[in-house]
Amino acid sequence: xxxxxxxxxxxxxxxxxxxxxLDEFEQFSRTRGLSDELRRRILVALDEVLSxxxxxxxxxxxxxxxxxxxxxxxxxxxxxxxxxxxxxLDAPSADTVSPLEQRKAGGVGIELVRTLLENVRYEHTGGxxxxxxxxxxxxxxxxx
Amino acid sequence: MTINESHEAGVVVVSPQGRIDSTTSAILERHLQGIAxxxxxxxxxDFSGVDYISSAGLRVLLALAKRGREQKGRVVLSAMNDSVRxxxxxxxxxxxxxxxxxxxxxxxxxxx
Numbered sequence: 001x002x003x004x005x006x007x008x009x010x011x012x013x014x015x016x017x018x019x020x021x022l023d024e025f026e027q028f029s030r031t032r033g034l035s036d037e038l039r040r041r042i043l044v045a046l047d048e049v050l051s052x053x054x055x056x057x058x059x060x061x062x063x064x065x066x067x068x069x070x071x072x073x074x075x076x077x078x079x080x081x082x083x084x085x086x087x088x089l090d091a092p093s094a095d096t097v098s099p100l101e102q103r104k105a106g107g108v109g110i111e112l113v114r115t116l117l118e119n120v121r122y123e124h125t126g127g128x129x130x131x132x133x134x135x136x137x138x139x140x141x142x143x144x
Numbered sequence: 145m146t147i148n149e150s151h152e153a154g155v156v157v158v159s160p161q162g163r164i165d166s167t168t169s170a171i172l173e174r175h176l177q178g179i180a181x182x183x184x185x186x187x188x189x190d191f192s193g194v195d196y197i198s199s200a201g202l203r204v205l206l207a208l209a210k211r212g213r214e215q216k217g218r219v220v221l222s223a224m225n226d227s228v229r230x231x232x233x234x235x236x237x238x239x240x241x242x243x244x245x246x247x248x249x250x251x252x253x254x255x256x
Contacts, residue, residue: 015166015167018166018167019167022163022165022167036195036227037226037227040195040196040227041227041230043163043165043196043198044165044196044197044198044199044227044231047165047166047167047198047199047200048198048199050166051165051166051200094235094236095236096234096235096236096237097236097239100209100210100213100240101210101213103206103240105199105202105203105206108199108202108203108235109198109199109200111234111235112198112199112231112234112235115234116230116231116234
């Protein structure tokens with residue numbers, strides 16, 4: 001069994017909560033020796049997911065629970081809240097091709113969440129939304 | 145977020161430091177709006193000190209590009225790390241900007 005490193009944070013569903021979680025993930029990345037490349041991809045995705053909850057989610061308890069987990073070569077980052085069921089992955093594809101004059105930035109964030117990481121999944125269980133971002137610490141399978 | 149600014153041969157070079165995300169993008173936005181309000185239309189955004197950018201930052205740069213087009217100015221981005229470049233590619237933003245590998249080349253391009 002690989003060693004498991006787990007870090008949990010509970011923050012308010014607000015801009016301050018986003019900042020605190022991103023700072024905690026920076027710290028976790030340093031402690032666990034994550035590559036800059038992976039750390040940045042997770043931070044971009046986390047910013048999208050958390051700022052979206054802070055703006056629109058309205059969890060009843062006002063909180064977001066985030067868990068960072070490294071097990072062997074695998075990294076899972078899950079974001080959980082008790083807001084009404086909402087799957088951000090259902091959002092339509094963003095416009096990434098229109099010329100400048102017609103280009104809108106809407107939807108680009110969730111497009112990045114969908115494409116930056118190896119796997120992203122949504123579940124709604126026990127009255128809670130949970131989005132989990134998964135990737136590998138290294139892309140070399142012999143180190144897993 | 146710290147933003148360094150320098151003026152060279154009629155070009156404003158803006159160098160944000162650190163991350164450009166939902167927690168910092170408003171600072172960059174205000175800075176760039178200030179430059180526009182001062183009538184500066186030749187702008188280089190130097191990414192050499194930028195760790196990563198999320199969509200909140202892309203939104204600010206899209207507004208900068210649109211302003212640049214309207215004012216017939218010149219906006220050039222430079223010195224992106226691979227992570228920033230990847231986000232630009234996935235968002236389809238590479239086609240919207242002139243992107244130079246170095247600050248010096250960006251400056252040349254903005255002067256042209």
